[in-house]
Amino acid sequence: GIQVEQSPPDLILQEGANSTLRCNFSDSVNNLQWFHQNPWGQLINLFYIPSGTKQNGRLSATTVATERYSLLYISSSQTTDSGVYFCAVRNSGAGSYQLTFGKGTKLSVIP
């Protein structure tokens, strides 16, 4: 099946700093989503972005499907940004509707 690798696995930031999270995937995709899992376990959609660039406030994401990677940018980080960020993809050639998740990037923002 499709492989999803996220980097870095852990990231510690000072409040106000910027960061870039990366997601590499091993095959073509027709669905890519970024999620934030808060400390209580709730997964929150950030972006649906199988290709192109989107922005939402301090967050933005870019997916270069032809090169099989996606980036999530967090600017002016806040302590509430702490948690685990997951990239999830759907393999367009697999005939399946499941999402395959990476292992996540654990972000800690310290005051």
Place this chain on the structure above:
Amino acid sequence: DTGVSQNPRHKITKRGQNVTFRCDPISEHNRLYWYRQTLGQGPEFLTYFQNEAQLEKSRLLSDRFSAERPKGSFSTLEIQRTEQGDSAMYLCASTVAGIQETQYFGPGTRLLVL
């Protein structure tokens, strides 16, 4: 739109007991997914429904696991003869089938098998 809800939120059971979890999707969503998440890992797909039909099952879903979605509304996931390895967070997500399928997740049911 009240979001996806799951019950119970926490369940502690003894090995060998049966447990059942419920998921109520967003009302207009026709696709419903179940995932399992263990500590330090991303969610892993278990199964999904389109309306009341179960269309795909992962190899992770052993014979002890069964899921239903009667009438295409809420869904239940039952685990029979629980084992300690079943301890995990069980997540439900729903979406509308179509070109852009953003999955919306519930808060999860955390299962601990003693």
